Amino acid sequence: MRAEANETTRVLVVDDDAGVRFTLKEMLRSLRGVEVEQAEDGAAALEKLAARPFELVITDLRMPRMDGLELVRRVSATPRAPRIIVITAHGSERFAVEAVKAGAYDYFRKPFDVDELLAVVTRALESVRLRDENERLTGELNLSRSLVFSSESMGRLAQLVQRAGSRDVTVLITGESGTGKERVAEALVRASPRANRPYLRFNCAALTEELAEAELFGHSKGAFTGAVKSRQGLFREADGGTLLLDEVGELAPPLQAKLLRVLQEGEVRPVGEDRPVKVDVRILAATHRDLRKRAAEGQFREDLYYRLNVVQLRVPPLRERPEDIPVLSRMFLDRFIGRFHTGRLTLPEGFFEKLSALPWPGNVRELENTLESLVALSSDGELDLALLPTPVATGAPATTALAEVPPRGEDGLGLKERVEAYERGLILDALRIEGGNRSGAARRLGIGRATLHDKLRKYGLDSAPEEGGEGKG
DSSP, X not given: OGGGGTOOXXXXXXXXXXXXXXXXXXXXXXXXXXXXXXXXXXXXXXXHHHHSOOSEEEEESOOSSSOHHHHHHHHHTSTTOOEEEEEEOTTOHHHHXXXXXXXXXXXXXXXXXXXXXXXXXXXXXXXXXXXXXXXXHHHHHHHHTTOOXXXXXXXXXXXXXXXXXTTTXXXXXXXXXXXXXXXXXXHHHHTSTTTTSOEEEEETTSSOHHHHHHHHHOBOTTSSTTXXXXXXXXXXXXXXXXXXXXXXXXXXXHHHHHHHHHHHXXXXXOBTOSSOEEOOOEEEEEESSOHHHHHHTTSSOHHHHHHHTTEEEEXXXXXXXXXXXXXXXXXXXXXXHHHHTOOOOBOOTTHHHHHHTSOOTTHHHHHHHHHHXXXXXXXXXXXXXXXXXHHHHTTOOGGGGGTTSOOTXXXXXXXXHHHHHHHHHHHHHHHHHTTTOHHHHHHHHTSXXXXXXXXXXXXXXXXXXXXXXXXXX
């Protein structure tokens, strides 16, 4: 039972008789970890259920305002409904049977037999535990097919992915660049009833406004220069399935209005055509930006933000889950050892601890790029730690990389300022190594070029000279 894991199990007792409520509460106190609340009828019970989650509801059938049968029908229709046990008087078992058909888990009779009551309650709570465990394991299985992890925070995310994935709801996936937002989207699709339908992806920052509009919504022949033939567009190609809008925060304002129409009306209007076309597409959106802040600043439509943010899933950065670094590193090492045919490599002592000491501003992508470089440049079956970022190469903890930054009180710098100083140094090092080539520096850091530009502006480095043909523009 859940109580044995030292977790609180919330039970709601619903009966218009205060004496019955008191008796049930006293009986349930014999179960460890059970917290009991009371409601005098079905209407009051719904208010309590709306305010906080309960694992179990025990309700009488005959009550004023709203009877137990109506309560069962309403509660059973809600997502993640609690188990419901109904109380029936002698001779009215047929009403209990109706309640079970309406969604109740089980019933017991008045007058109460303590052993019978506790047996029914125990079975109900065990079924809740098994349901939650099955959901957790299924979610972890779905997410682990895209992402490797062992942390508790990613385990919680996996459970939320399973819940949101199985319901046809719009999901906004947030997180820093390189955390694996696209992999989370893949897991959502696998958990979805649309799993066997089309799944398409579009990077909202990749094209100009005109080309992005034609790519998303389609166009007729001759609608614009270069439109030599008509095109359906991604929304119609994904009809019945799922469309991921990556970096949705970069979508141009006119396209934001068109996207809002799709979400509200379920229809698109191709460029050059007058008549809208109905589509049935589930939208997943991903961004590394704070869309709420951008909406407040007038850079993103507030109504679109709320349409996209029905369910928000945040992918935690790697620095918040360092326990994932060893399992990720082993996977990347195996992959690159096979790719570069290096044979078995000897890992230096404390290798994973040294990796875990870094903040990894580029997250999983930066870790992957770093390990690819290490394996590619390995010699004599060993990894050269001198090729790692300086604080790891020296074997010093991450904080020593900031030793040159005075503690607060000497120069007024706290943790945030010290981390920013370290990040600024990494960016300058990457630009120096790449000869000022910003695209190369972004790849070395494991972040996108747009993210690098944001950080250059943040640290006042956007006027730094840029060299190399690929980095221009």
